[in-house]
Amino acid sequence: MTAPILYAKDSDDIVTLTFNSEGQRVNTLNDEMRDCLIETIERVVKEKDSIAGVIFASAKSTFFAGGDLNYLYQLKAEDADQLFDQISTVKRAFRQLETLGKPVVAAINGSAVGGGFELALACHYRICINEAKTQLGLPEASLGLLPGLGGVVRMNRLLGLINSQTFLQEGKLFNPAHAYEQGLVHALVNDQVELLNAAREWILSRPHALQPWDQPDYNVPGGRPGDFELDRWIATAMDQLIARTNGCYPAPEAILSCSIEGMKLSFDQADLIETQAFIGLVTGSVAKNLMGTFWFQLNSLRAGGALPKPISPKDFNERVYDAFVQEGLAMLDAGQDPATIESGALAAGFLAGPLAGLDQASLIRAFPQTQAQCAEQEVKDRLLFCMALESVRLFQQEAIAAVSLGNVGSVMELGFPRWTGGVFQFLNQYGLSQAVDRSLELARQYGEQFSAPDLLVEKVRQGGQF
Numbered sequence: 001m002t003a004p005i006l007y008a009k010d011s012d013d014i015v016t017l018t019f020n021s022e023g024q025r026v027n028t029l030n031d032e033m034r035d036c037l038i039e040t041i042e043r044v045v046k047e048k049d050s051i052a053g054v055i056f057a058s059a060k061s062t063f064f065a066g067g068d069l070n071y072l073y074q075l076k077a078e079d080a081d082q083l084f085d086q087i088s089t090v091k092r093a094f095r096q097l098e099t100l101g102k103p104v105v106a107a108i109n110g111s112a113v114g115g116g117f118e119l120a121l122a123c124h125y126r127i128c129i130n131e132a133k134t135q136l137g138l139p140e141a142s143l144g145l146l147p148g149l150g151g152v153v154r155m156n157r158l159l160g161l162i163n164s165q166t167f168l169q170e171g172k173l174f175n176p177a178h179a180y181e182q183g184l185v186h187a188l189v190n191d192q193v194e195l196l197n198a199a200r201e202w203i204l205s206r207p208h209a210l211q212p213w214d215q216p217d218y219n220v221p222g223g224r225p226g227d228f229e230l231d232r233w234i235a236t237a238m239d240q241l242i243a244r245t246n247g248c249y250p251a252p253e254a255i256l257s258c259s260i261e262g263m264k265l266s267f268d269q270a271d272l273i274e275t276q277a278f279i280g281l282v283t284g285s286v287a288k289n290l291m292g293t294f295w296f297q298l299n300s301l302r303a304g305g306a307l308p309k310p311i312s313p314k315d316f317n318e319r320v321y322d323a324f325v326q327e328g329l330a331m332l333d334a335g336q337d338p339a340t341i342e343s344g345a346l347a348a349g350f351l352a353g354p355l356a357g358l359d360q361a362s363l364i365r366a367f368p369q370t371q372a373q374c375a376e377q378e379v380k381d382r383l384l385f386c387m388a389l390e391s392v393r394l395f396q397q398e399a400i401a402a403v404s405l406g407n408v409g410s411v412m413e414l415g416f417p418r419w420t421g422g423v424f425q426f427l428n429q430y431g432l433s434q435a436v437d438r439s440l441e442l443a444r445q446y447g448e449q450f451s452a453p454d455l456l457v458e459k460v461r462q463g464g465q466f
Helices: 033-047 067-075 077-098 115-119 149-157 161-170 176-181 192-204 228-245 250-262 267-282 287-303 314-332 338-347 360-366 376-398 402-412 423-430 432-447 454-462
Strands: 006-011 014-019 053-058 105-106 125-129 187-189
Touching: 006 033, 014 033, 014 192, 033 077, 033 125, 053 192, 067 250, 067 287, 077 267, 105 115, 105 192, 115 149, 125 176, 125 192, 149 161, 149 250, 161 228, 161 250, 176 187, 187 192, 228 250, 250 267, 250 287, 267 287, 287 402, 287 423, 314 338, 314 376, 314 402, 338 360, 338 376, 376 402, 376 432, 376 454, 402 423, 423 432, 432 454
Parallel strands: 014 053, 053 105, 105 125, 125 187
Antiparallel strands: 006 014
């Protein structure tokens, strides 16, 4: 089998390392690639006195697609030590690369996301073919993770604590032109020939290279913690973030915390904090839910041609969403403050509450409030369970063909909280036995709409999941 990284040295002593994962459409950081990358960087370090510089390139139409999500999805808490060793080994290699003393260039011919973009950040110079369809960036937050191969640390130091947060917390991808405007890419070219020629020219003009953050006189944009203006921002940043996410998504909070603490410390100490935070997220439930629904289930539906418009059948959508609205109205009819109903829905992670679009002043006049108000957690449970239990009933009645359709459809079309992974995954994560118990409690207090469907009870009896 051909090695996934091809090693070639030219007459100018420039080493070109070309990613080319055999049998794969894109290059990913699977076990084989990881081991080969570490070995290759070790070889470069040993031979550094006889080389002029290093170019990372790709034989595929994309540069590097990042981590192996299949592997990450399977990780559990008991895998933490093994994962720590794996990540630390790769990060150590990246650090050796950028402290090599010789210029290292990322020749980006196509999309570079996740770990692929983190590798590019570890290079001294980044050149990219200027094609609008090319995607760059760190999408980990959208999957409940954070960039775990130095992406947080390097982005903080390159762009500054404040400016880096948009790229890190939101996980949005961007094209080469935007990357160039933001200083994430140093040069744009038109084609592959220009790309490699520009990489060689830059190396030959720079016999020595250091990362900005390794230069003794480097000033991080926007300053470091301890600077008055930055400390003012830090003082309110976490509260503003939690207000935006309602505390449902741990990844943005972990990113911000890592960023603030890491900027107080040395590069290596900050890198360690990043690794520990990544492991906590990747072995946690929210990342599992997001990866499961928005990567595997959605891609599976697309690949199988089972992704109709809308994603899930109309009757399913209408009945599940109607259960949500009716529960909101039931709370209102019982004297619940409409503002509490809506705030409870938002706190649970719904995109909007069941009374959205209705005038609250009119509702208060039409539905007099009682002094006994439901606690916020009670509101959240009622709204989450009413949709999940109705989904089970419809699945039982074969009104929807697959659990994956219910999960994806409930989030993408009905506004069910993304952190749950969808209506069925919410019940899986809650624990089906515990979900039956909670549904019985809610049914006793609020009505038969919360009675446990037969299929849910049967799943518990069989020890299965959705």
